[in-house]
Amino acid sequence: MYQQPPPAIGEAQGIALATDETTCVFGEDVAFGGVFRATAGLREQYGPERVFNTPISEQGIVGMAIGMAALGHTAIGEIQFADYTFPGIDQIINEASKFRYRSGGQFNAGKMTIRTPCQAVGHGAHYHSQSVEQFFMPIPGINVVMPRSPIQAKGLLLSAVRSPDPTVVMEPKILYRSSVEQVPVDDYTIPIGQADILRKGSDITLISWGAPLYSCMQAIDLLAGNGISESMEKHIPKELRNASVELIDLQSILPWDRETIVNSVKKTGRCVIVCEAPMTGNVGAEISAEIQKQAFLHLEAPIKRIAGLDTPFPHIGELFYKPDALRVLDGMMETLKY
Numbered sequence: 341m342y343q344q345p346p347p348a349i350g351e352a353q354g355i356a357l358a359t360d361e362t363t364c365v366f367g368e369d370v371a372f373g374g375v376f377r378a379t380a381g382l383r384e385q386y387g388p389e390r391v392f393n394t395p396i397s398e399q400g401i402v403g404m405a406i407g408m409a410a411l412g413h414t415a416i417g418e419i420q421f422a423d424y425t426f427p428g429i430d431q432i433i434n435e436a437s438k439f440r441y442r443s444g445g446q447f448n449a450g451k452m453t454i455r456t457p458c459q460a461v462g463h464g465a466h467y468h469s470q471s472v473e474q475f476f477m478p479i480p481g482i483n484v485v486m487p488r489s490p491i492q493a494k495g496l497l498l499s500a501v502r503s504p505d506p507t508v509v510m511e512p513k514i515l516y517r518s519s520v521e522q523v524p525v526d527d528y529t530i531p532i533g534q535a536d537i538l539r540k541g542s543d544i545t546l547i548s549w550g551a552p553l554y555s556c557m558q559a560i561d562l563l564a565g566n567g568i569s570e571s572m573e574k575h576i577p578k579e580l581r582n583a584s585v586e587l588i589d590l591q592s593i594l595p596w597d598r599e600t601i602v603n604s605v606k607k608t609g610r611c612v613i614v615c616e617a618p619m620t621g622n623v624g625a626e627i628s629a630e631i632q633k634q635a636f637l638h639l640e641a642p643i644k645r646i647a648g649l650d651t652p653f654p655h656i657g658e659l660f661y662k663p664d665a666l667r668v669l670d671g672m673m674e675t676l677k678y
Contacts, residue, residue: 348490348523349378349455349511352497353416355527357386360414363501365391367401367418367455375420376457376516402428402454406436406506409452414501422458422510423470436506437481450504455497457513458486459551459616460662464513466653471550471617473510473593477626483507483532484593486550490521492591495530503532510593512551535597537604541586544610544676547601547627549590552614552663559668560585576669580676593623601627602634609640610678612671614663619647641678644671 356363365382371393373380383391394401398419405415419425425432432454440448460469476484483505487493493511500507538553539560548556562568565581586604590596605611611631613624624645631643646663654661 348494348521349497350380350382351523351525352494352501353379353382354385355498356414356416356501357382357390359527362412362451363390363414363416364408365416365418366394366404368394368396368420370394370418374418376513378455378511378516379418398424398426398428399431402431402436405452405454406431406439406449409436409449409506410439410447412451414451414453416453416455416501419454419456421464421468421513422456422472423467425454425456425472425508428454429475432476432482432506432508433479437479439481441481448504449506452506453497453500453503454506454508456508456510457516458510459512459514460653460658461514462658464653464658465655469653469658471615471622471648473549474617474622476508477594477623479594481505482594484510485532485591486510486512486593487591488512488550488553488589489515490523492530492536492589494523495528496532496591498527499529499532502529507532510550514551530591533592533595533597535600536589536591537586537600538589539585539587541584541608543584543608544612544672545586545588545601545604545608546612546614546668546672547588547590547624548614549593549623550616552616553587553589555663555665555668556587556614558665559672560587562665562669563672576673577677580673583672583676585672590623590627596623596627598630598634602631605631605635606638609638610675611639612644612646612668612675614646614668614671616648616662618650619645620650622647641675644675646671
């Protein structure tokens with residue numbers, strides 16, 4: 341099924357291997373290219389001592405990455421699916437994130453990067469489709485990023501590899517095949533902790549990250565009346581079709597760009613936050629709390645959150661679980677009409 345590698349991710353790892361002789365890439369099936377072909381060709385180019393398979397042990401992968409980073413190596417470990425970061429989460433939270441702090445700066449695991457595919461792909465069910473970024477958001481000492489496209493994937497991964505802090509890179513797996521861009525072949529980075537304003541607007545702020553951003557883009561087009569049927573057209577009030585929507589890709593979950601988000605909501609007075617994770621305790625809840633704290637007097641409507649359901653990810657009916665363009669459209673209209 342997966343014949344071609346995601347070039348941007350492979351290129352980023354290739355650059356890391358080529359520019360730093362201490363870099364190693366490892367994980368389950370990594371030597372063979374990985375289940376999503378994200379490491380295809382790297383073993384052949386850089387050798388089995390630097391690109392190699394590990395046992396099926398996520399705790400072992402993370403533990404080895406911490407040890408290698410502590411000894412000065414640049415360690416890029418792959419967890420085959422984000423759902424399986426949980427067996428290694430103790431190592432990330434209790435070891436990698438605290439290593440510098442507990443040693444008074446004598447040691448650190450800052451040269452550790454964990455890559456992992458995340459979010460739904462259409463047929464992954466409850467062990468291969470989860471959004472897990474919210475579990476890492478409250479952990480001081482690590483970075484967590486999630487690219488939306490190949491350009492961001494390459495730039496953020498190279499930033500993660502070169503960051504002085506341990507970093508978890510969550511790659512929305514459905515974008516491996518559906519997102520196509522002309523990616524610069526150069527060595528470049530995208531700053532961690534900086535949101536990206538994809539569309540500027542003045543009436544409502546729409547915030548998301550990863551794959552749901554594309555549902556948000558579709559919803560903006562629907563709100564403007566583009567590509568809708570006559571039956572749908574009557575459900576969108578004419579006065580809302582000229583609404584100016586500001587779309588923001590959070591891009592970095594930890595640290596996250598409070599300034600950009602708050603300034604946008606102060607300008608628009610309305611906010612909708614969209615993510616795939618279950619509603620309770622997701623990243624949108626933390627964003628909502630910060631907006632409430634810093635922009636309360638600017639709000640013209642309650643902050644609207646659109647998310648997955650508070651259930652395990654389903655075996656069937658994934659499209660009903662994920663926030664689609666119609667759910668986002670309904671959320672924007674409700675907020676604009678308030």
